Amino acid sequence: MSTTDNLNQNIKKNVLLSQYNWFNLGGPAELFFKPKDKKELVDILRYSKDKNLKINVIGAGSNTLIRDKGIKGLTIKLGKSFSQIKLLDNETIEVGASALDKKLAYYAQENLISGFEFLSCIPGSLGGAVIMNSGCYGEDISKVFLSLRAINFNGEEVEIKKENIKFFYRKTNLPNDLIITSVVLKGKQSTKNYIDTKQSQMIETKKRSQPSNVKTCGSTFKNPEGEKAWELIKRSHCENLSVGDAKISKKHSNFFINNGKATSKQIESLITKVRDKVLKKTGIDLELEIKIVGD
Ligand SMILES: Cc1cc2nc3c(=O)[nH]c(=O)nc-3n(C[C@H](O)[C@H](O)[C@H](O)COP(=O)(O)OP(=O)(O)OC[C@H]3O[C@@H](n4cnc5c(N)ncnc54)[C@H](O)[C@@H]3O)c2cc1C
Structure with missing residues (x-):
């Protein structure tokens, strides 16, 4: 079978995306593809370029x-084959972009590498964590990051090292036309006791301050310089605002929630109300x- 026939056969149409995000919301992807390996990712990106398809990536x-x-266009989600984790030396880990942050945190813990404890509190994948420069409790990806590999939208593999990326609070200057496939990160050898204690303290603090088992995407707004978004929301008497089933968490006023039957439009209206x-x-x-995508 030719490459194009193979792709045509494996591109799915009208795939409901609500199953692939934490709000459990959103309409379908016009086209959806889960590459099984790097070659398929390269092929689909070249195919999309030829057909002028708009590309969206979800972690x-x-x-x-x-x-x-x-x-509209093609939504790409990396599958399990991009979730390998391996040790490069006793402080350096190479991890596939679809691996979950938590898995990496536990892997580092098993291998007595400190610096990854904060990832046990973040529910995303490594690809998303790099794009967002995710972090908590004074730590973020930039502190352990060494390099990444990605395929650009022309279907070319690139390697980008730390010195060529600027990390900011919850963003980077990486170009938009990249799909990260793997990341190399470096921590520090430490003791089991130190890592276990640090990790469980972070998890406990999270449990105390943030809601669990709710449909949310975590902090809706960034903290402005010197301020906390949740405090500003409280001070502005927004905590009890809602739009349909789009609500604000009682436990953390920067966490917006789909309380069962919300629509994305209702979450977005609530965001606008609070912002105003x-x-x-x-x-x-x-x-x-949070990122808002789609039509
Ligand atoms: C309960 C809860 C708690 C949270 N707590 C925190 C926290 O403490 N700190 C924090 O920083 N965040 C937190 N978040 C937010 C979120 O978990 C992080 O931003 C996470 O890193 C996003 O990863 P993801 O894979 O889910 O990304 P997605 O939401 O799928 O995508 C985010 C962005 O990354 C891009 N992307 C994803 N994968 C790739 C890839 N392989 N290549 C290129 N681009 C890619 C997407 O296109 C999108 O622009 C929380 C969320 C929830 C639900």
């Missing part, structure tokens, strides 16, 4: 609100941390 969908009408109220009350225009 674990823990930071993404997908609009109700879904996403906070601006009026405090003069601060909150910036979104």
Whole structure:
């Protein structure tokens, strides 16, 4: 079978994306593809370029609100074959972009490598963690990052090293036309006791301060310099605002929730309401941390 026939056969149409994000929301992907390996990823990107298809990438969908009408063009999600984790030496780990942050944290813990404990608190994948420069409790990906491998939208493999990336608070200057396939990260050898204690303290603090078992994408807005978004939301008396089943968590006012039957439009309306109220009350225009995609 030719490469094109193979792709045509494996590209799915109208795949519901609500199953692939933490809000459990959003319409279908017009076209959807899960490459089984790097070659298939290269092939699909070249194919998409030829056909002028718009490309969207999703990781674990823990930071993404997908609009109700879904996403036009091709949505790519890396499958299990991109989730390998391996030791390069006793402090350096190479990890596939679809591996979950938590898996990596536990792998590092088993191998007595410190620096990855914070990832046990973040529900995304490594690809998403690099794009978002995810972090908590004073740590983030930039602190352990060494390099990444990616396929660009021309279907070419690139390697990008730390010195060629700028990491900022919850963003980087990486180009938009990359699908990260793997990441190399470096921690520090430490003791079991130190890593276990640090990791469980972080997990406990999270449990105390944030809701669990709810449909959310975590912090909706970034913390403005010197401020906490959740405090600004409280100060602006937004905690009890809702739009249909789109609500604000009672435990953490920067966590917006699909309380069962919300639509993406309702979550977005709630975001706009809160943003307007906070601006009026405090003069601060909150910036979104979550990504909103689709039509
Ligand atoms: C309960 C909860 C708690 C959270 N706590 C935190 C926290 O403490 N700290 C924090 O920083 N975040 C937190 N988040 C947000 C979220 O988990 C992180 O932003 C996470 O790193 C996103 O990863 P993901 O794979 O889910 O990305 P997605 O939401 O799928 O995607 C995010 C972005 O990354 C891009 N992307 C994903 N994979 C790739 C890839 N392989 N190549 C290129 N681009 C890619 C997507 O296109 C999109 O632009 C929380 C979320 C939830 C639901």
